[in-house]
Amino acid sequence: MTLPPEPPRRPTADELERLLLGASRRYTWKQIAEGAGLTVADAQRYWRALGFPDVGDEQAFTVWDMEALRGITDLVRDGVVDEATAVQMVRALGRMTGRLAEWHVETLAEIIEENEAAGVGTGSRLTSAYLVAQKLLPEFERLLIYTWRRKLGASVNRLVAIGRIGDxxxxxxxxxxxxxxxxxxxxxxxxxxxxxxxxxxxxxxxxxxxxxxxxxxxxxxxxxxxxxxxxxxxxxxxxxxxxxxxxxxxxxxxxxxxxxxxxxxxxxxxxxxxxxxxxxxxxxxxxxxxxxxxxxxxxxxxxxxxxxxxxxxxxxxxxxxxxxxxxxxxxxxxxxxx
CATH class of the missing domain: 3.30.70.1230 (Nucleotide cyclase, GGDEF domain)
Incomplete structure (x- = not known):
C-alpha cells in the first residue's frame, strides 16, 4: 500500500485513538447514562453486550458512545424491539464487528511491517498506522454499511421464501x-x-x-x-x-x-x-x-x-x-x- 504524505509532525497515540473513535474521551458512566436516558446499570449492560470491559469511573466515553446508547434506548422506548432483544442484537453486533476489527488490525500491522522492512515506510509504526487509518477509515466505513445492507436484503429474501413453503x-x-x-x-x-x-x-x-x-x-x-x-x-x-x-x-x-x-x-x-x-x-x-x-x-x-x-x-x-x-x-x- 502506498502511504499518503507524512504529516508535518508525528501523531501521538492519543491522536490515533481519537481518529479511530471519531471524538475524544470526555464522559463518565453517569454522564452517558443520563444523556441516553438510562440507568448506569443498563448502560453497562449494553456496553458488556458489545464486548467491552468495565472501565471504572474515569472519563472513558465519547459523544458517539452516548449517541449509540441513545439510539438503542429509542428503539426500546418506541416498541420496535424489547429490551432483551436489543441486548441480543447488540451482543451479536459486538461479536461480528469484534472479529472483523481484530482481522483488520492484524492485516494493517502486516502491511506496516512490510513497508518498514522494504524501506518505504515512514520510519515510525505509529505514524504509518495513523496515515493508513486516515486513508482507509472512510472507505471501509462505507463498505461496512453497504455490505451489511446487502447481507440484510439476502437474509430477508431467504426468510420470505421459507415463509411461503409452510407453517x-x-x-x-x-x-x-x-x-x-x-x-x-x-x-x-x-x-x-x-x-x-x-x-x-x-x-x-x-x-x-x-x-x-x-x-x-x-x-x-x-x-x-x-x-x-x-x-x-x-x-x-x-x-x-x-x-x-x-x-x-x-x-x-x-x-x-x-x-x-x-x-x-x-x-x-x-x-x-x-x-x-x-x-x-x-x-x-x-x-x-x-x-x-x-x-x-x-x-x-x-x-x-x-x-x-x-x-x-x-x-x-x-x-x-x-x-x-x-x-x-x-x-x-x-x-x-x-
Missing part, C-alpha cells in the same frame, strides 16, 4: 448444516512457522468462503481449521461438500479435508445455528475418511432423487448422545447443476 417457524426452519475440517491440522501446525500457519489458515478460509458463498450456502463460523455452513436444501449442501473436497483435497499444498452434512430443523440465534442437525453434522465429520463427504439419512433421502450424486450406505454407527446413525458417503456422479 414452520421462520427461525426454526429445515436446513442442511455442514461441517468441514482439515485432517491432521494440529500435528501439521506444530511444524509450521507462525507466518506459514497464518497463510495456511487464510487460504483455507478464502477457499471455503469462495466455494460456500459461490454455491449458494452461508458461512456460519470458522474455527481455525474448521468451517460451519448451512444451505437451504440438501442438494446445495452436498454440492458444497463435494466442491470443497475437489478444491482443497486435491490441492497438494493444503491438508486433506473431510465434510459432514445433516438435514433437519435448526434454530437460528445470534448468527449461529443450533439443533440436532448441527450436532450430527459435527459427528459425521469426525467419522468421515479424508477427502470424503458423509451425510445423514435425511440428507441421503433427498439426494436419492438427484441424479448428480452417487450414494453409498455405510454400516450403522452408534454415536454418543445421538444413538444409532445411518451415514452415507456422497460423491459426484457428474458436475452438479446449480
Amino acid at each position: 414452520a417457524p421462520l427461525l426454526a426452519a429445515p436446513a442442511s448444516v455442514g461441517f468441514a475440517d482439515l485432517v491432521s491440522f494440529t500435528r501439521l501446525s506444530r511444524g509450521l512457522s507462525v507466518e506459514a500457519l497464518g497463510e495456511l489458515v487464510e487460504r483455507f478460509e478464502a477457499t471455503t468462503n469462495d466455494v460456500i458463498f459461490g454455491t449458494g450456502g452461508r458461512v456460519i463460523k470458522t474455527l481455525g481449521d474448521e468451517v460451519v455452513f448451512t444451505a437451504d436444501d440438501p442438494k446445495t449442501a452436498a454440492t458444497i461438500g463435494c466442491r470443497l473436497v475437489a478444491e482443497i483435497g486435491e490441492d497438494a499444498t493444503l491438508p486433506d479435508i473431510r465434510v459432514g452434512i445433516a438435514t433437519g430443523p435448526v434454530v437460528a440465534r445470534l448468527g449461529d445455528v443450533f439443533g440436532t442437525p448441527t450436532n450430527l453434522a459435527a459427528r459425521l465429520t469426525a467419522l468421515a475418511e479424508r477427502n470424503s463427504v458423509l451425510v445423514d439419512d435425511a440428507t441421503a433421502d433427498e439426494l436419492a432423487d438427484v441424479g448428480d450424486f452417487a450414494l453409498r450406505a455405510l454400516p450403522p454407527t452408534t454415536v454418543r448422545g445421538l444413538g444409532i446413525v445411518n451415514a452415507f458417503s456422497v460423491t459426484v456422479r457428474r458436475e452438479p447443476t446449480a
